[in-house]
Amino acid sequence: MLITLATIYVINTVVALITVLREPRDISATWAWILVLTLIPVVGFIIYSFAGRKLSHRRLFAYQDQDTTAMRQHIADLMTQTESLNRDIDPHQNESVASVRQGRSLVTLFQNINQTALATKNHVKIFTAGQDLFEQMKADLRAAQESINIEFYTFYADELGSEILDILVDRAKAGVAVHVIYDALGSFGTTKKFFKPLEEAGGHAGPFLKRRLTLIDFQLNFRDHRKMVVIDGEVGYVGGFNIGDQYLGRDKKFGHWRDTHLRLTGSAVYFLQAHLILDWNASAPKNQIPVTEPCYFPKLKAENQGHSNLQIVTSGPESDDEQIKMGYIRLIQLAKERCWIQTPYLIPDDSTFDALRIAANSGVDVRIMVPCMPDHPFVYRATQYYASQLAKYGVKVYYYDNGFLHAKTVVVDNHLASVGSANFDFRSFKLNFEVNAFLYDSKLAQELSRDFENDLKSATEQTVVDFANQGRWLTFKQYIARLLAPIL
Template sequence: MEFDWSLLFRIIVVINAAFAILTVFREKRDIAAIWAWLLVLVFLPIVGFVAYAFIGRQLPKNRLFKLHSHVQMQIDERLLEQRRQLGSELKTASDDISLRAISAVNLFSETDSSFLARQNKVKIFTDGKSLFHRVIEDIENAKKSIHIEFYTFYNDEIGNEILNLLVKKAQQGVEVRVIYDSWGSMGTTKKFFKPLLDAGGYAYPFLNTRSVVLDFRLNFRDHRKIIVIDGMIGYTGGFNIGDQYLGRKKKFGNWRDTHLRIIGSGVFGLQARFILDWNATSSKANIEEEKVNAKFFPVTTTKGSVNMQIVSSGPDSDLQQIKMGYIKLITLARKYCYIQSPYLIPDDSVLDALRMAASSGVDVRIIVPSMPDHPFVYRATQYYARQLAEQGIKVYYYDNGFMHAKTMVIDDSMASVGSANMDYRSFKLNFEINSFIYDNKIASELKDLFLRDVDDSTLQTPEMFEKQPWWLKFKQTFSRLLSPIL
């Protein structure tokens, strides 16, 4: 009797489909992600399940945030005290921020408990050399504490320079704490940080996932970039710690990014976020209630002019606070909305906001890289660039190296600078942090930087996309189908 291979094949297909359905539906996720994963699991039976093991599994809720509620309460009380001392309560519509900005302030206050930090001094950095020169200078002058949290902390030239300085400060009695992401810092192990540990400092991989192999997940990465020195000086933005961010890698060449140096009450938002992430990560050296005091939240006498809010988002919340902030700024734009992002994979809500703005006469422009660092992500970016160009939105490919800045600026009045890209991953799967700024001077400076980058970019027209070969369009369309899981 001849064996019926076709019957075996049909049985395997049915069993695979059943497992695919059970696998995808057993965890809560949105409809777009469900269909994307079903597509992968059904049509790529073995490869699909391997991919799901890496990037599909949810992180257990009990691991997302094992926070100490009393410490959270102490942080909230400390911030409230600072707000009272600084007079930073939002009072009336005639205050020193615009009527339009008040709705954004209220949004973040409600969804992220983010307070309006007033009178900050803010400096913008766009190249790694000047940024790290200033970071090193500030670390050298630290007296009490140095808190560092980065997606990438590479074991390379600048990584070792920063590490050696941290070791030196720890030996001087400064409290040094470092959080790094095990996937983003691939190649950097606990052994790399041993000199710091020996000097009395601390270093942990985010959520204590000690290796890429044991972690076995590409999702739920700590994509935040935070430095807080003595509770007085803060840094946040798009740069990580690594040689490529100083333009030392031939693959990328010039690295175009945007980072902020903050002095003032805006630093408290960065400090609070770091403490919460630290207590979710560290296994031995938690920051306890009695330590959440003036040491980490000193009263500032800074007399700057910048009003801002520090906003964080991540898979520990369903609110997608930073995405809502992006949509809010887009819908508030009356004259222009300029966006920079290395990845352009927006969901339907962001797409609709961009289309409505453009259809309302707002000058919407977006700059993305002209080179890939992740093939599927880049092809999906090209797909959405084509769609938006056909909607009358100006999309540019940056030609002077790699564009890694994550910025948005509208109408010379409001702006955002941070770690969150314009994509699904930053909106839902990564832990992110952004500064939302309400200041004409900073907004105008970011606009000028954007227009300068336009001069180093190529406008992508619908005609240019139409001339692309069919196989390239196919790769873009196929990558777009995977957008919810990229």
């Protein structure tokens, strides 16, 4: 009997090594999967089949092989017509100039690894309450005349989702070109039937990269975690909110939902639109959006122009550049006085962890705010582990007590900031399709700082002593979660 069990275990270990090592991946993720497959024979392989497989080459090629030359040239021409980004920043925008100067290396980084230009002449409004955000969004959707493109990780078939769908159906009947992309797992429970009225009205909806929740096709990884809206090519939204009642605080489990989202007008909307079109065309090859149609990329109107500078940055498993993670690291490196972060999941890789530790040890006021409650218990234990480790190096850690904190924001000094869909974790850095707006604007940075300070009134600092006084069982769970952090 013992010989049989030993033989099975040896075979399991050999197969585990072959399975994990045959595909290139981060070394920490490699060891984490070897641990799972060897310590949990058979069951580990079932888990791996859902969470460890790479994105198929077919889907990667569908995304990577799109020719973006015409669209990029069209955007460049439009921006040139409105004193765009290849020219000097308006010298009268003194505060914006100072922000761009401090972040010039960040601008260059994204130009090189994400091919995204610095978008000037933007007006940006920050939303932190779902009620305010969705009232404004619904008003903008109702006013659409030409096109609506929507992409959300979560589009629930609940009260809010139905309200927005009704608006989309109405606009589609009026001749507006409507396209909706959703993530099949993130929108679990929302079926194709829900979007049937939109299809019948002439609109279109479908899952990202045609990934439905079938047993053969099911994967936990490589989710479309982006949250974007573009209306008439003039109004854009990007941030952390999804479409669903819980984001309005209607879920008793989470209570008040604290998030951050941006409403944009100006040249940055061109870049949001470009990414939405790329995502749609990769997901619906038989129903392509024309990449240079005027209704999707109209000339920038004077009333839509502002004074804010920003870059729209995307990242995902189709590239090894980890663009948003690199942006986070560069932001932290640029901090001279303070770096304030809000994230629901704090599971940094070694490079991000070291950047935070170096900043704190260099005298930068590094503060990180995370939720006081989990939405994914095992992931939350990993968050607590890394929070306890960062506290040892002088990072101030806060638990947000007034509901659930879902915002993904970074504020550096009084000039730079980031708002988007990407968390501070392995999943957002390497596995998910994400989008962030990196802001070069002192007024916006200061507004986000005030929001952080206001949240501190409903938060509790967790000191080294607090973490040391945790129960042994909780500490044990945190250490176990940490071992599997690269694959959570």
